[in-house]
Amino acid sequence: MISLGFRTLLSKEIRRFLRVPGQTLATPLLTTTLYFIVFGVSIGHQLREVGGVPYARFIVPGLVLMGVVQNAYLNSASSLFVMKLQGTIVDVLVSPLSYAEMLGAFVLAAVVRGLLVGGITWAVAGIFTGFEVAHPLLALAVVTLAAVAFAAGGVASAIWAQTFEQVNFFPTFFILPLTFLGGVFFSVRMLSPGLAAVARANPVFYMVDGLRFAVLGSSDASPWAGAGLVFLLAAGALTAAYMLLRSGWRLRG
């Protein structure tokens, strides 16, 4: 049974990011929309099709995924870290909420924000490129699992972090490079064999590729390998975040 405590924490977390929509929804939407206009609409006219798909349409799944994972991570990481900093984490730690309920609420709220940003990005891009989705359920599964993986990563990094600089360490030095080099703006078929091998070692590549298959119906790698990998990443990140939360490290004295 879903407890009132879990529903309350989830509701609070969702309302928290909805209180500052300019920061949590409009800013990422503007950023990804600008990427779409610059790379997709402007430069895209100069490029030939990629795998039989117009370039502007080709980059939409990657842009959606980028918005989803960045915002899922930022939501859980910043919320939990600020609670630590303000001391309001005490309110949750003295309550009867279990670790699974705490983790579930933080992750689910972050997934909601990620999917909102991803959904709005897709809707804006769809005005220019159309709204067709080849495999809607698979698309929803890939973005949701990717959001879960990064939201759980956000929880883990907020537990570890002691400064704002540390909270921003992962998005700056890992998430941004991995998403940009994960095939958001290119197909691995465009790369030399060496660079393609590097791209294939990037887990975000399989997320982007999996979503691209779900939306466009074609992909560089096996979509099932991508779906399997994103599932394993989500499970691994959830397990790691749960273990950290349960250990009490940097949360309970």
Add this chain to the structure above:
Amino acid sequence: MPEPVVQIRGLTKRYGDLVALGGVDLDIRAGEIFGLLGPNGAGKTTLISIVTGLARATAGEARVLGRDVVRDYRFTRRHVGLVPQEINFDPFFTVEESLRFQAGYFDVRLTEARLTELLTALDLTAKRHTSARALSGGMRRRLLIAKALVHEPKVLFLDEPTAGVDVELRRALWAYVRTLRDRGTTVVLTTHYLEEAEALADRIGIIDRGLLRLVEEKTALMARSGGRSLEEIYVELVGRKEAAAP
């Protein structure tokens, strides 16, 4: 004799080489105000933190209403309220929202009657829809107390509740603590204001360097002290005068 509401046995907490609690045994009786006195760093907050779930003991055990605070944390935390030493507030939400969230964490649906009662008791009615960010320091302290009481705990821990508050608010909080005790809530109060312990506590414990030096009924303690003040007894036990009158 009824079973103590809180039972602490051999409670030990070490941070590396530092012994914050060195094997404390203590019983808190139902319906009393227990004043835990001690200088800064004596172990008062550590003890409270372990009972409320904010810290983990290195050894020993703590029980609330007969149940272990680690194994049966869901049960014990439903019956415990904590007013932490440091003021905290969520700037995103109003007083009412903060109270509703806090009740929800404890699986309690806050009724309008209970909300009104808390707001009235803590003089926050006019601030019901005000953001916590816009409250004064004293009001934020009162909001903390309201949050700790929202699930009607049987035991309330107040960690230095009047540190840095003005005389008027201090007196109002003392009156409210007595009201809570009269209604049956057990109150554990840490303070290094001796006047506060003298005014409020039914029993007094003095802790220093992680060890309980004394636990006694306040009236008995004062009677056998031969006219000495609590401050003189405290200085004799602790060996230094760190506590200050408010």
